[in-house]
Amino acid sequence: MSDLPAGVTGAIRHALALNLRHHGQQFGVDKLRWTDLYVDVITALKWVHSVDSQTAVYVARHALQEAADEGDKQPVPLKEAALCLRHSLTQASVPYGKWSEEQAEAFVTAVLLDVD
Numbered sequence: 430m431s432d433l434p435a436g437v438t439g440a441i442r443h444a445l446a447l448n449l450r451h452h453g454q455q456f457g458v459d460k461l462r463w464t465d466l467y468v469d470v471i472t473a474l475k476w477v478h479s480v481d482s483q484t485a486v487y488v489a490r491h492a493l494q495e496a497a498d499e500g501d502k503q504p505v506p507l508k509e510a511a512l513c514l515r516h517s518l519t520q521a522s523v524p525y526g527k528w529s530e531e532q533a534e535a536f537v538t539a540v541l542l543d544v545d
Contacts, residue, residue, distance in 0.1 A: 431481035441473045442500050447494035449513060453496075453505040461505065462512035468515050475525035478536070489514065489540045511537050 448466045456464050478485035493514070496505040518533035528536070 431484040433477065433480060433484055435449065438484060439476060441470070441477060442488045442492045442495070444470050445474060445493035445514075449492065449496040449505050449510045450503065452513065453509070454503055458506060458509050461509045462516060464513055464516070465520050466513065466517040466521065468522050471520065472522040472525060475518070475522055475528075486536070486539050486543055489536070490543045493540065503505065507541075511541055513539075 445466070448470050449461075452464045452466065453461050453507045474485060474489060477488055493507055493510045496510050497507045498504055515533045517538040518528045518536060519530060
């Protein structure tokens, strides 16, 4: 892993998972892929990526799995959560800017290939 504190990456993972669940409940799972996650959460994930891309993949993977946890009352399907994350990564966030569709797709693919 990286030199990033586990508490920091854990908080970002948890915030991402909760944001996915909240948006799934608020907008409906069928519309989740077109919703923008909170810019602060996406900025935090992009920051982790700028420090250590493998840690960012790890954080996102665990967040998607947490959001999709069947033990939750309203789990978010993995596919829909991944599509929402991909869409959100293309939105502007200071100072990391917008990721291209290709960059967002490559990151989410790496996350999904890493899922247990």
